Amino acid sequence: MDEFDVVVLGAGAAGLTAALAAADAGASVGLFEKSSLVGGTTCLSSGVAWLPDNRYAREAGVADSRAEGIRYLRSLSRDMIRPGMAEAFVDGTAEVTEWLERRTPLHLSLVPGYPDYHPEHPGGKPQGGRSVEPHLFGFDALGAWADRLEGRPRRMMVRETPVGGGTGVVAPDEADRREAQRLEGLGRAMIGALLKGCLDRGTEPVTDAAAVELVQDGDRVRGVRFADGSAVSARRGVVLATGGFEWDPGLVRDFLRGPMSYPATVPTNTGDGLRMAMKAGARLGNMREAWWVPVCVLPGQSNHGEQAVHLVLRERTLPGSIMVNRDGVRFTNEAANYNALGGAFHQLDPGSFDYVNDRCWLVFDARHVEEYGGFTLPPGQAPEWAQRGDSVGELARAIDVEPATLEAEVTRFNAMAKAGDDEDFGRGRSAYDGFVGDKRHYPGAASTLGPLERGPYYAVRLHLSTLGTKGGPQTDVDGSVFTVDGDPIPGLYAAGNAMAGPTGMVYGGAGGTLGPALVFGYRAGRAAASGGRR
Ligand SMILES: Cc1cc2nc3c(=O)[nH]c(=O)nc-3n(C[C@H](O)[C@H](O)[C@H](O)COP(=O)(O)OP(=O)(O)OC[C@H]3O[C@@H](n4cnc5c(N)ncnc54)[C@H](O)[C@@H]3O)c2cc1C
Numbered sequence: 001m002d003e004f005d006v007v008v009l010g011a012g013a014a015g016l017t018a019a020l021a022a023a024d025a026g027a028s029v030g031l032f033e034k035s036s037l038v039g040g041t042t043c044l045s046s047g048v049a050w051l052p053d054n055r056y057a058r059e060a061g062v063a064d065s066r067a068e069g070i071r072y073l074r075s076l077s078r079d080m081i082r083p084g085m086a087e088a089f090v091d092g093t094a095e096v097t098e099w100l101e102r103r104t105p106l107h108l109s110l111v112p113g114y115p116d117y118h119p120e121h122p123g124g125k126p127q128g129g130r131s132v133e134p135h136l137f138g139f140d141a142l143g144a145w146a147d148r149l150e151g152r153p154r155r156m157m158v159r160e161t162p163v164g165g166g167t168g169v170v171a172p173d174e175a176d177r178r179e180a181q182r183l184e185g186l187g188r189a190m191i192g193a194l195l196k197g198c199l200d201r202g203t204e205p206v207t208d209a210a211a212v213e214l215v216q217d218g219d220r221v222r223g224v225r226f227a228d229g230s231a232v233s234a235r236r237g238v239v240l241a242t243g244g245f246e247w248d249p250g251l252v253r254d255f256l257r258g259p260m261s262y263p264a265t266v267p268t269n270t271g272d273g274l275r276m277a278m279k280a281g282a283r284l285g286n287m288r289e290a291w292w293v294p295v296c297v298l299p300g301q302s303n304h305g306e307q308a309v310h311l312v313l314r315e316r317t318l319p320g321s322i323m324v325n326r327d328g329v330r331f332t333n334e335a336a337n338y339n340a341l342g343g344a345f346h347q348l349d350p351g352s353f354d355y356v357n358d359r360c361w362l363v364f365d366a367r368h369v370e371e372y373g374g375f376t377l378p379p380g381q382a383p384e385w386a387q388r389g390d391s392v393g394e395l396a397r398a399i400d401v402e403p404a405t406l407e408a409e410v411t412r413f414n415a416m417a418k419a420g421d422d423e424d425f426g427r428g429r430s431a432y433d434g435f436v437g438d439k440r441h442y443p444g445a446a447s448t449l450g451p452l453e454r455g456p457y458y459a460v461r462l463h464l465s466t467l468g469t470k471g472g473p474q475t476d477v478d479g480s481v482f483t484v485d486g487d488p489i490p491g492l493y494a495a496g497n498a499m500a501g502p503t504g505m506v507y508g509g510a511g512g513t514l515g516p517a518l519v520f521g522y523r524a525g526r527a528a529a530s531g532g533r534r
Contacts, residue, residue: 012496019031041264048111052066062110074123105137114509128509134189137185239525243498244472247265247270262297264467289471291513293311295465296310320451345357360461361401366455368450393407410452427448471500
């Protein structure tokens with residue numbers, strides 16, 4: 001049986017960071033990945049990490065502090081964040097970024113101006129300073145591993161895309177250079193760089209290795225068994241970094257607080273780490289929570305054999321669009337951050353005992369299509385599969401909504417948009433709202449508020465999806481998993497979406513999931529390497 005000091009399960013951001021941190025601390029590391037490709041959901045992501053009080057902001061002259069970061073998270077906690085975890089996260093950002101810059105190929109820099117997701121809360125940053133992203137990474141450095149990452153090459157940084165405040169256009173010469181040098185940005189750059197760090201230290205991932213069971217000797221976790229019957233032993237610790245449980249319908253039903261469909265993640269995230277931790281007697285936390293996000297399905301397109309989805313972000317933020325529920329009425333600030341919108345989708349009506357906003361449509365007009373496009377299409381093109389009507393009333397009939405109700409809703413919204421103030425839901429009042437909207441009008445409300453006046457009108461059905469669940473075994477600040485009684489399970493650690501989310505319900509800002517994954521992946525890897533004596 002192969003024997004390592006530390007065994008890491010899952011090769012996304014959390015797992016690779018844990019493996020790299022453990023290897024850098026001198027441990028021999030076995031890294032096992034269920035899929036035939038490495039990188040998990042992180043490869044599909046934009047690779048942004050939210051790190052309060054970080055060195056890049058300081059270098060850019062943006063004021064932030066430990067106290068402000070903690071105050072901000074506390075102000076949003078609603079008693080869901082365990083004492084100590086928010087502090088450990090904010091305290092960890094300095095150490096992890098110092099280590100990444102000095103000891104690994106992953107180099108980060110600020111996404112300029114990206115506001116926090118609740119920037120007007122105490123300690124929030126309306127002008128940004130906490131969202132950082134990987135530098136472009138050259139895939140030639142990975143040798144044969146360059147073709148074994150999830151997702152597809154994207155040769156841009158977030159700051160260059162409309163979602164990060166850019167234009168989405170790279171000069172042709174620069175685009176050619178990136179192509180020739182196989183330079184990539186976003187989530188695959190993060191994974192590429194972390195993987196390179198692991199390979200440099202002799203830690204090569206083993207793919208097609210689905211862990212199914214922990215091997216225990218009394219309480220102590222001593223190793224892992226895989227689906228093919230093989231096993232490895234871990235002298236000092238096992239790190240669960242197997243992502244969330246969003247692809248296991250039973251776990252989703254048993255734990256999540258409300259409806260969720262069409263997960264946007266890799267389908268190998270089926271809660272295997274959660275199940276292993278439960279069998280070992282772990283105490284669970286944050287189980288009802290996920291990183292929520294509204295999506296639409298892309299008819300006829302699939303991803304890993306599953307229905308392909310599109311994250312609906314700019315389309316609902318740009319002027320000339322509203323979201324309405326099954327009754328044809330608005331129910332929220334459409335430009336709010338995607339995670340917080342989950343709460344609006346989960347509103348339960350006591351009378352009908354139904355989730356009244358779960359059947360939801362994005363409604364937009366011809367000007368929205370002409371100016372912005374959307375749903376992966378350029379300006380001027382509307383998706384063929386969108387519902388369509390020459391008038392608002394005709395569109396209402398197409399989506400089975402009372403025409404008079406939708407007409408009244410559009411009329412009311414148009415009046416508020418022209419007056420520049422959404423009296424009903426405050427769309428455009430937060431510094432976050434228009435950041436991915438129409439940049440010509442940012443930071444004004446007109447970056448997101450605009451009337452729907454020109455037919456034809458369109459509607460696209462939205463669904464509440466997730467970027468990953470974030471409940472799992474509860475841990476201490478170094479990722480050591482607790483028993484139901486609150487004692488450590490010797491030799492067992494968790495990180496990333498596999499652990500009980502250290503930020504509760506909160507998505508602090510762009511990168512709100514990968515920031516904690518880096519910090520707690522690092523801490524868990526270090527702690528496991530030291531056999532818990534950190
Ligand atoms: C389109 C998109 C954009 C996003 N953009 C951002 C962003 O910019 N910033 C941000 O913070 N978040 C973003 N997210 C969310 C973010 O990608 C995830 O929260 C994050 O990648 C989770 O990291 P992880 O390491 O915990 O899980 P993952 O990256 O999903 O890795 C988990 C790995 O574990 C493997 N695994 C599962 N079970 C087993 C097993 N039994 N044995 C071995 N291996 C196993 C999986 O195959 C997978 O490779 C985005 C998500 C999407 C879908």
